[in-house]
Amino acid sequence: MKIGLDRLGQMDFGSRRVALVTNDAAFDSQWRRSRDVVGQHCNLIALYAPEHGLGGQAAAGESFKDTIDSESGLPVRSLYQQESLVVDPARFNDVDLIIFDIQDVGLRFYTYISTLRQLLGQPVPVLVLDRPNPLGGEVVEGVLLSTAYESFVGPAGLPARYALTIGELGQWMAATYGSSCPYSVLWMEGWQRSSLWPSLSRPWAMSSPALAHTDALFCYAGFCLFEGTNLSEGRGTSAPFELFGAPFIDRMRLLEAVEQREFEGVAFTAISFVPTASKWAGETCHGLYAHITDHHRFRPVEVVIHLLSLIEDLYGDDLEFLPTFERLAGFGHGMIRGGRGEELVHAASRDAELFTKEKRGYEYYH
Numbered sequence: 001m002k003i004g005l006d007r008l009g010q011m012d013f014g015s016r017r018v019a020l021v022t023n024d025a026a027f028d029s030q031w032r033r034s035r036d037v038v039g040q041h042c043n044l045i046a047l048y049a050p051e052h053g054l055g056g057q058a059a060a061g062e063s064f065k066d067t068i069d070s071e072s073g074l075p076v077r078s079l080y081q082q083e084s085l086v087v088d089p090a091r092f093n094d095v096d097l098i099i100f101d102i103q104d105v106g107l108r109f110y111t112y113i114s115t116l117r118q119l120l121g122q123p124v125p126v127l128v129l130d131r132p133n134p135l136g137g138e139v140v141e142g143v144l145l146s147t148a149y150e151s152f153v154g155p156a157g158l159p160a161r162y163a164l165t166i167g168e169l170g171q172w173m174a175a176t177y178g179s180s181c182p183y184s185v186l187w188m189e190g191w192q193r194s195s196l197w198p199s200l201s202r203p204w205a206m207s208s209p210a211l212a213h214t215d216a217l218f219c220y221a222g223f224c225l226f227e228g229t230n231l232s233e234g235r236g237t238s239a240p241f242e243l244f245g246a247p248f249i250d251r252m253r254l255l256e257a258v259e260q261r262e263f264e265g266v267a268f269t270a271i272s273f274v275p276t277a278s279k280w281a282g283e284t285c286h287g288l289y290a291h292i293t294d295h296h297r298f299r300p301v302e303v304v305i306h307l308l309s310l311i312e313d314l315y316g317d318d319l320e321f322l323p324t325f326e327r328l329a330g331f332g333h334g335m336i337r338g339g340r341g342e343e344l345v346h347a348a349s350r351d352a353e354l355f356t357k358e359k360r361g362y363e364y365y366h
Contacts, residue, residue, distance in 0.1 A: 018098075020044060020046075020048065026103055027205055038101070044074065045074070046094070085152060098181075099127050100128045102115075121179075127184050128170050130185050132188070137165065139161065143329075144354070150327075163359065165188070193365055222301045227322075227328060228321060228324045228325025236276040237273050249311070266290050268289065268291070321333035
């Protein structure tokens with residue numbers, strides 16, 4: 001398999017002034033950083049960084065300023081704007097072409113896709129170097145996000161798991177939201193829609209601070225919703241989004257209730273942990289650790305709806321929903337409070353079927 005970055009040498013950029021939107025988790029198949037490879041093939045004059053910054057060191061939601069890359073001397077310009085899906089076109093006045101090369105995770109609330117949407121709203125041509133969707137290109141999950149819940153952590157019209165590569169998604173975005181710039185993709189060779197990350201024989205390079213492990217990518221598709229509650233989603237531990245809990249949970253009681261559900265593709269074990277940061281920092285939390293047994297059968301969005309419903313039933317007086325929940329989930333927490341978990345699962349299934357049909361018009365790979 002060759003990703004877009006592997007094929008960059010086939011292109012002729014001439015003397016165009018090129019900007020690269022990337023971070024340090026973007027490598028080619030020889031483990032060369034994207035910014036080093038692009039710099040060898042064109043007149044690279046600036047770097048642009050998404051959430052977490054060029055080096056991935058900034059925390060979730062943390063803003064950062066423009067700076068200079070100490071290694072290359074290139075300017076590093078911030079594209080992370082929490083409250084806006086629009087970027088000032090003047091940020092690109094000295095640029096003739098924008099190359100976008102970031103490893104995303106195939107999920108609506110991963111903000112790198114909102115950064116791509118920002119770029120579509122300015123006039124400089126955009127070239128996406130395509131990369132695999134780690135979750136594959138077949139399984140769609142989650143309700144379609146309405147415009148009422150749209151934000152930087154959720155472009156409207158997308159389900160949580162959309163089963164498109166970043167290049168394909170850009171095509172969908174251009175058609176759905178409109179585009180002010182010429183848009184093109186340097187496609188991969190050898191990738192198939194049925195391919196999940198564990199089958200690619202490519203080690204996972206941490207694309208953001210809380211997604212260190214391959215299994216976390218799959219759990220994140222559903223467990224991101226815990227961020228919209230007072231449950232710890234594992235930030236401040238070694239396994240964010242693979243475990244969850246809170247001081248008020250009886251871990252064995254919850255485990256017994258979960259085991260009765262017999263979820264496919266995942267098993268749970270009881271765990272206690274003390275987060276060093278974020279929610280419940282310094283306090284002992286009790287909860288569950290998710291172990292994926294079959295990546296193809298695991299449906300994290302459905303699982304998390306059932307988990308939240310169970311926790312509401314058992315600990316409704318202690319469970320709290322934060323203002324961010326609806327933007328992440330795409331539905332109001334009243335559905336959980338009202339014991340309508342099964343209804344939510346069916347609604348998500350209907351929306352997933354609708355988007356599965358819609359996205360076929362933007363699929364490049366088979």
